[in-house]
Amino acid sequence: MTEPTMSRGTDANSVRKVVSVQAPQAVAWRVFTEKMGAWWPLAYYKIGKANAVDAVIEPHVGGRWYERGDDESMCQWGSVLAWEPHSRLVLSWDISADWQYDPALKTEIEVRFSADGSDRTRVELEHRHLDRYGARRDEMRRIFDTEGDWGKLLEMFARVAAEA
Amino acid sequence: MLTYEEQAFDALGDPTRRAVLKRLRGGGRSVGEIAEGMEVSRPAVSQHLKILKAARLVTVHAEGTRRVYAVDTRGIESLRKWLEGFWDEALTAFKAVAEREAIKERKQ
Numbered sequence A: 001m002t003e004p005t006m007s008r009g010t011d012a013n014s015v016r017k018v019v020s021v022q023a024p025q026a027v028a029w030r031v032f033t034e035k036m037g038a039w040w041p042l043a044y045y046k047i048g049k050a051n052a053v054d055a056v057i058e059p060h061v062g063g064r065w066y067e068r069g070d071d072e073s074m075c076q077w078g079s080v081l082a083w084e085p086h087s088r089l090v091l092s093w094d095i096s097a098d099w100q101y102d103p104a105l106k107t108e109i110e111v112r113f114s115a116d117g118s119d120r121t122r123v124e125l126e127h128r129h130l131d132r133y134g135a136r137r138d139e140m141r142r143i144f145d146t147e148g149d150w151g152k153l154l155e156m157f158a159r160v161a162a163e164a
Numbered sequence B: 001m002l003t004y005e006e007q008a009f010d011a012l013g014d015p016t017r018r019a020v021l022k023r024l025r026g027g028g029r030s031v032g033e034i035a036e037g038m039e040v041s042r043p044a045v046s047q048h049l050k051i052l053k054a055a056r057l058v059t060v061h062a063e064g065t066r067r068v069y070a071v072d073t074r075g076i077e078s079l080r081k082w083l084e085g086f087w088d089e090a091l092t093a094f095k096a097v098a099e100r101e102a103i104k105e106r107k108q
Helices: A025-034 A130-144 A150-163 B004-012 B015-023 B031-035 B042-054 B073-084 B086-107
Strands: A015-021 A052-057 A064-069 A074-084 A088-093 A107-115 A121-128 B058-063 B066-071
Touching (some): A015 A130, A025 A107, A025 B086, A052 A074, A107 A130, A121 A130, A121 B086, B004 B015, B004 B073, B031 B042
Antiparallel strands (some): A052 A064, B058 B066
């Protein structure tokens, strides 16, 4: 729960997170872009009817970002707006508040990778333009960011975890 | 009106209910099986199950004549989401995979 360190942005239209990874920059980049299916919470952050088995980013500007279902179906989430291997990636996230693909939505996710020594990488993520959710911005922001009374919550969680 | 998540945390604030939930981790059980070896009566266990169910931490289904209680994974999942937020959760998972990958490559 203490790692990764997450910073809370103050801009109501964006969510910012920072994570420090014990891996060289090239590995961090590759895992983020080529092995997204290995870490994306596909069980419930997906939009297709089929079980999602992979999340794919086509590796070029204009490429699609999509989930692949176990029936080989494809459901697009967004597209690649910037592709700068090992250092910077910008994706559009075009999933509406009702979890439907809407190419007009275009919220943006920018991910920056920077070396922190030879085998650590600092990964900064910003999910911005949440104002494009209109009246549902705050609801979506809560989903992407985090909410709750952290003090009380962590105490509760630690207690449950300690007993588990 | 409390949200399910708030209800869940309130429900988990009680040590007996945590003990009941813990007993369900290994799989579904009837009230009698849960109460066995506990220092509370069966009706008390039933009462606790009712609260856990309202908080979506426990589900119940019939198996023949038995009523079997089990952990409600949806409730647990929404608790986790509430606790972490989407990007915290995704990045925590990303970090774990990237670090595993780095170890694998160092060994090669």
